[in-house]
Amino acid sequence: MSSDQMSSPARTSPVRPASGWVFMASELSVLFRRRRTWALLLALAAIPILIAIAVRLTSGPPSGRGPAFLDQITQNGQFVSVTALTVAIPLFLPLTVGVVAGDTIAGEASSGTLRYLLVAPVGRARLLVVKYAAAAIFCLSGTLAVAVTGTLIGAALFPVGPVTLLSGDTIGVGESLLRTFLICAYVTVSLLGLCAVGLFISTLTDVPVGAMAATVVVAVISQVLGQLPQLEWIHPWLLSQYWFGFADLLREPIEWSSFGSNALLQAGYVVVFGALAYGRFTSRDILA
Amino acid sequence: MSAADLQTAGSALADPVVQTHRLTKRFGAQTVVDGIDLSVPRGSVFGFLGPNGSGKTTTIRILLGLAAATSGEVHVLGQAIPRHLPNVLPRVGALVEGPGFYPFLSGRANLRRLDAADRFVSPSTRRSRVETALERVGLSHAAGKKVGAYSLGMKQRLGIANALLTHRDLIVLDEPTNGLDPQGTREVRHLVRSLTAEGTTVFVSSHLLAEVEQICSHVAVLRAGRLVAQGTLDEVRGAGQKLLQVLTPDVELAHQVLAGVGLIAEGQLHDHHDYHDGSPRISVPLPADFPPDRIATALVSAGVRINGFSVEQAGLEDLFVALTGEGFDVVQ
Ligand SMILES: Nc1ncnc2c1ncn2[C@@H]1O[C@H](COP(=O)(O)OP(=O)(O)OP(=O)(O)O)[C@@H](O)[C@H]1O
Numbered sequence: 001m002s003s004d005q006m007s008s009p010a011r012t013s014p015v016r017p018a019s020g021w022v023f024m025a026s027e028l029s030v031l032f033r034r035r036r037t038w039a040l041l042l043a044l045a046a047i048p049i050l051i052a053i054a055v056r057l058t059s060g061p062p063s064g065r066g067p068a069f070l071d072q073i074t075q076n077g078q079f080v081s082v083t084a085l086t087v088a089i090p091l092f093l094p095l096t097v098g099v100v101a102g103d104t105i106a107g108e109a110s111s112g113t114l115r116y117l118l119v120a121p122v123g124r125a126r127l128l129v130v131k132y133a134a135a136a137i138f139c140l141s142g143t144l145a146v147a148v149t150g151t152l153i154g155a156a157l158f159p160v161g162p163v164t165l166l167s168g169d170t171i172g173v174g175e176s177l178l179r180t181f182l183i184c185a186y187v188t189v190s191l192l193g194l195c196a197v198g199l200f201i202s203t204l205t206d207v208p209v210g211a212m213a214a215t216v217v218v219a220v221i222s223q224v225l226g227q228l229p230q231l232e233w234i235h236p237w238l239l240s241q242y243w244f245g246f247a248d249l250l251r252e253p254i255e256w257s258s259f260g261s262n263a264l265l266q267a268g269y270v271v272v273f274g275a276l277a278y279g280r281f282t283s284r285d286i287l288a
Numbered sequence: 289m290s291a292a293d294l295q296t297a298g299s300a301l302a303d304p305v306v307q308t309h310r311l312t313k314r315f316g317a318q319t320v321v322d323g324i325d326l327s328v329p330r331g332s333v334f335g336f337l338g339p340n341g342s343g344k345t346t347t348i349r350i351l352l353g354l355a356a357a358t359s360g361e362v363h364v365l366g367q368a369i370p371r372h373l374p375n376v377l378p379r380v381g382a383l384v385e386g387p388g389f390y391p392f393l394s395g396r397a398n399l400r401r402l403d404a405a406d407r408f409v410s411p412s413t414r415r416s417r418v419e420t421a422l423e424r425v426g427l428s429h430a431a432g433k434k435v436g437a438y439s440l441g442m443k444q445r446l447g448i449a450n451a452l453l454t455h456r457d458l459i460v461l462d463e464p465t466n467g468l469d470p471q472g473t474r475e476v477r478h479l480v481r482s483l484t485a486e487g488t489t490v491f492v493s494s495h496l497l498a499e500v501e502q503i504c505s506h507v508a509v510l511r512a513g514r515l516v517a518q519g520t521l522d523e524v525r526g527a528g529q530k531l532l533q534v535l536t537p538d539v540e541l542a543h544q545v546l547a548g549v550g551l552i553a554e555g556q557l558h559d560h561h562d563y564h565d566g567s568p569r570i571s572v573p574l575p576a577d578f579p580p581d582r583i584a585t586a587l588v589s590a591g592v593r594i595n596g597f598s599v600e601q602a603g604l605e606d607l608f609v610a611l612t613g614e615g616f617d618v619v620q
């Protein structure tokens with residue numbers, strides 16, 4: 001250690017605080033420098049690869065079973081990404097989002113970094129916003145990991161050409177890539193509500209694994225409730241209500257209403273659980 | 289002694305860096321901090337002492353706005369906490385209850401991350417400030433290593449470095465020498481002195497009384513959430529209170545002589561001796577104005593054989609035990 005007395009440069013006078021982007025960038029770099037984040041993204045990317053290889057190896061006549069769009073893959077590789085997203089939506093995507101969103105605050109608490117961030121100082125509200133934004137960016141990354149890998153492996157293993165939509169119309173390759181991107185946007189939006197739920201649960205505990213598991217359980221329960229016709233009155237309010245509505249983007253003209261309803265519902269979840277997270281986190285003692 | 293002592297005499301006393309009024313914190317039914325009135329003078333090195341579980345870390349958490357007080361008032365750097373935290377925290381550096389870092393990032397990356405979280409420092413000097421802080425705690429060579437691979441003491445040093453990232457008006461160190469080797473401990477002492485020289489007030493909690501005695505200008509002692517002593521080191525040690533120790537085989541005779549000069553009351557002749565390395569030792573408090581040579585002369589002329597004769601300032605450890613009790617069990 002050097003106890004050189006002049007070695008500490010003076011603080012530049014704190015006239016005007018810097019913008020929040022520096023911390024946002026730091027948050028993203030911490031998220032994407034974690035091996036865990038890459039493991040999650042790789043696991044998601046493995047889904048289209050497995051699907052494409054399995055279809056390629058067993059290319060018999062279509063059986064009519066399995067996830068939607070599966071049978072179209074042999075005719076057109078561009079269906080790999082849509083099929084993979086359909087497979088990933090009920091469990092794999094919520095799982096990875098649950099890990100990242102459940103970790104937001106609880107992970108910092110358990111590693112002891114939360115108190116140092118707050119003392120640094122990061123305001124509690126700012127920390128919540130930055131954490132949520134980073135988790136939302138992870139939702140987009142996860143969706144893109146599935147879709148981009150699916151598009152590439154589909155093009156590598158299967159013919160690529162004009163796509164016949166659910167409405168019977170045919171679109172070119174460029175247009176179909178655009179539709180795939182729209183579906184990614186739809187799926188990302190679908191996950192934003194779950195992200196907010198995860199953020200809130202994460203403020204309740206110092207045990208990240210608990211928050212992760214609870215978030216995934218919420219996603220599963222929402223889908224189970226969605227399957228019960230007796231609970232039809234609750235369905236419009238369920239987190240997962242519009243998760244599979246992206247098929248409407250595969251019509252000509254595009255049916256935007258499910259996109260709109262989904263966005264509205266997810267925004268509702270973000271507002272409610274964001275407010276709960278704020279209320280909890282700003283009033284809580286940080287004892288970890 | 290540091291410049292701190294000179295300052296405390298002046299106006300600085302009226303403007304403490306940390307001031308609490310009847311600060312209380314309850315966890316459920318347990319009162320962990322019980323109506324304490326702290327006053328930390330500007331420029332001081334303030335030792336915050338107390339047995340395990342006496343409420344030191346809890347108090348520090350409240351000062352930093354991590355926990356809310358149940359009742360009472362807190363002012364840090366002259367501003368009310370928690371209302372003015374955003375103004376206060378940029379001027380405060382802290383190590384609270386051990387270091388906390390991302391194990392998957394290097395020491396350097398961790399410091400850059402925490403520095404990036406502070407909106408009130410210049411990003412353009414970040415690299416150099418991080419390197420300087422690493423150098424000050426002797427971690428320059430291990431800065432590229434993942435914190436997960438750090439030893440206990442290395443993490444502790446990194447935690448101290450985090451408090452030094454920029455100039456601070458107040459630095460709070462909760463048991464800074466925890467897990468440090470003797471060199472590290474000594475360097476922390478140097479560090480604290482250099483911080484004081486830069487005008488930083490240092491608030492340090494510790495159990496290591498010898499350490500505290502060497503670096504602190506002021507101390508406060510906490511016992512089960514209550515403040516049992518506070519003031520300058522000398523005030524708390526009992527200014528001028530000294531301890532006379534005589535090593536002699538002639539215990540009876542020596543007692544009589546000491547009673548004769550008025551140092552021992554007649555009734556308690558035998559309460560003042562114990563054994564030190566197997567030979568009897570007599571210890572009695574010596575009033576400040578009592579000349580020790582008079583005692584030596586009296587002992588010798590009475591024919592008492594003397595193997596050792598010393599006059600010492602009562603140690604902080606004796607005082608600490610006297611204030612907080614002998615018992616080893618943690619007070620609930
Ligand atoms: N989260 C908590 N919930 C309930 N009680 C707590 C909590 N944190 C601390 N305590 C209690 O508060 C008391 C004081 O704890 P604190 O950590 O402030 O002690 P300390 O003086 O820092 O001790 P040490 O020297 O061991 O670090 C203890 O009795 C402890 O059990």
Ligand SMILES: [Mg+2]
Nearest residue numbers: 344345385462
């Ligand atoms: Mg403690």
